[in-house]
Amino acid sequence: MAASPNTGGSRRLAINAEWYGRLRWVAAGGQLVTIAFVLGPLGVAAPGPPLVALVGVTLLSNALFWWWTATRRTPPTRGQWHAVVGGLMVLDLAVLTAMLALTGGPTNPFIVFYFVNLALSGVVLPARWAWALSVLAILGFTLLSIAHQSVDVLRDPVRLQSLTTIWGRGERSVPLAIVGAGVAFAASAIVIVNFTTRLTSELRNSERARRRAEKEMARVEKLEALGTLAAGAAHELATPLSTIAVAVSEAHRELLQAGGDAAIVEDLALVRREVGRCRTILERMATESGQPAAGLPERLTADELVGDVLDDLPAPDRVDVEWLNGSANLELVAPSVALAQAIRAVVQNAIDATNEVDPAGRVVLCGDRLANTLRLSIADRGPGMPAEVLTRASEPFFTTKAPGSGMGLGLFLARSVVERLGGSLRLESPTEGGALVTIVLPLADSE
Numbered sequence: 119m120a121a122s123p124n125t126g127g128s129r130r131l132a133i134n135a136e137w138y139g140r141l142r143w144v145a146a147g148g149q150l151v152t153i154a155f156v157l158g159p160l161g162v163a164a165p166g167p168p169l170v171a172l173v174g175v176t177l178l179s180n181a182l183f184w185w186w187t188a189t190r191r192t193p194p195t196r197g198q199w200h201a202v203v204g205g206l207m208v209l210d211l212a213v214l215t216a217m218l219a220l221t222g223g224p225t226n227p228f229i230v231f232y233f234v235n236l237a238l239s240g241v242v243l244p245a246r247w248a249w250a251l252s253v254l255a256i257l258g259f260t261l262l263s264i265a266h267q268s269v270d271v272l273r274d275p276v277r278l279q280s281l282t283t284i285w286g287r288g289e290r291s292v293p294l295a296i297v298g299a300g301v302a303f304a305a306s307a308i309v310i311v312n313f314t315t316r317l318t319s320e321l322r323n324s325e326r327a328r329r330r331a332e333k334e335m336a337r338v339e340k341l342e343a344l345g346t347l348a349a350g351a352a353h354e355l356a357t358p359l360s361t362i363a364v365a366v367s368e369a370h371r372e373l374l375q376a377g378g379d380a381a382i383v384e385d386l387a388l389v390r391r392e393v394g395r396c397r398t399i400l401e402r403m404a405t406e407s408g409q410p411a412a413g414l415p416e417r418l419t420a421d422e423l424v425g426d427v428l429d430d431l432p433a434p435d436r437v438d439v440e441w442l443n444g445s446a447n448l449e450l451v452a453p454s455v456a457l458a459q460a461i462r463a464v465v466q467n468a469i470d471a472t473n474e475v476d477p478a479g480r481v482v483l484c485g486d487r488l489a490n491t492l493r494l495s496i497a498d499r500g501p502g503m504p505a506e507v508l509t510r511a512s513e514p515f516f517t518t519k520a521p522g523s524g525m526g527l528g529l530f531l532a533r534s535v536v537e538r539l540g541g542s543l544r545l546e547s548p549t550e551g552g553a554l555v556t557i558v559l560p561l562a563d564s565e
Contacts, residue, residue, distance in 0.1 A: 135187070137316070139187075142180045142183075150173055164221050165220050168216075203243060204239075210235055211255055223265075226269070234310060236252055236255055366389045366390050414453060415452055417449055419448065420450065423457065423461070427458050427461045430462060436469055437480070437481050437482075437483055438480055438481070443486055450560075456535050460536060466528065468496050472500050493558050502547045508546075540560045
């Protein structure tokens with residue numbers, strides 16, 4: 119059963135929330151390393167204990183967040199995800215504002231991390247949450263501009279500390295504030311690009327999954343329509359076909375007893391066969407459309423399957439069967455009637471195509487083993503198919519045959535049956551002419 123849109127949205131929220139939780143662990147670790155480096159090797163006068171306590175708030179809140187997600191018995195709703203993640207982002211803005219207030223306020227180069235928080239909120243949360251966080255960030259910046267604890271090395275451009283670095287042959291002093299700005303800019307860029315590219319990739323995957331689901335839904339709807347059509351046709355035609363069959367059988371028997379004209383007797387026999395064929399076609403449509411007539415799966419060999427295919431074929435003598443690598447004895451588990459009818463439709467199409475070039479031409483059905491699958495190749499000697507026909511050949515009700523010669527359902531229904539069994543059907547038009555249909559089916563003992 120396909121997941122509902124709400125389920126898929128909640129799952130994406132859960133993935134984004136999980137990633138945000140991991141990001142908060144990394145951010146807290148980076149903050150501790152930065153505080154230690156600034157207070158130690160750089161010797162900057164900053165209030166260490168309050169800064170470490172603020173990092174502890176982040177760590178504790180993240181631990182509670184992970185505990186909440188791990189211990190819930192039911193998945194959180196979208197509203198719960200938004201409330202929890204939004205609350206964490208509000209807390210992160212408050213912690214960042216407090217840390218900046220203790221370390222220079224607007225002069226601290228790490229003030230650019232406001233934009234990291236805002237970018238993440240715009241991606242993870244609804245618009246109202248993102249706008250609310252933006253207002254809080256603006257308010258925080260305003261408060262920092264009014265009141266903050268100054269850090270001399272960042273406040274006075276004349277007294278900037280410098281880091282000595284090697285540039286070519288000489289030495290050059292780089293102000294500490296510029297180094298901090300570079301580190302802050304690089305960290306912000308990495309976080310934003312990493313998160314947005316990951317989200318873009320997830321959106322592309324979701325779009326592909328949605329398209330696959332829509333395509334599968336359209337195929338199911340077509341199969342349901344075909345099943346309804348087949349059931350209606352069988353119901354409406356069952357009585358007249360039975361009447362015709364009875365009348366023809368009686369007439370055929372009476373003519374035989376009376377020694378009637380041989381040609382008329384043969385014509386009546388032909389009518390009987392065609393009536394039986396009509397019944398078979400109706401049953402085949404119902405079977406291949408997914409109706410219960412498809413039967414239960416059973417174990418059979420590849421040779422038995424092909425035998426069932428040829429049994430009800432109008433011209434089985436025109437099919438050359440070849441087995442490679444002992445593939446005739448490979449075993450399958452499948453509803454034999456449905457699968458045989460599906461392959462029979464493909465073989466009949468190959469015979470019809472061959473008739474267009476040579477009424478006495480032959481069709482080759484070749485079986486081979488491919489890993490844990492049986493590969494059946496049906497090759498005809500017909501005129502082949504141009505690219506535009508090849509792309510549409512498997513569509514329902516698409517046919518290039520003359521009116522009355524086919525409904526254009528053979529390949530579509532054959533592909534549906536094969537794919538329901540976990541196999542695949544590929545149609546090709548080789549450059550040397552004709553057409554090639556390759557059917558791949560999983561073996562009975564394959565995983």
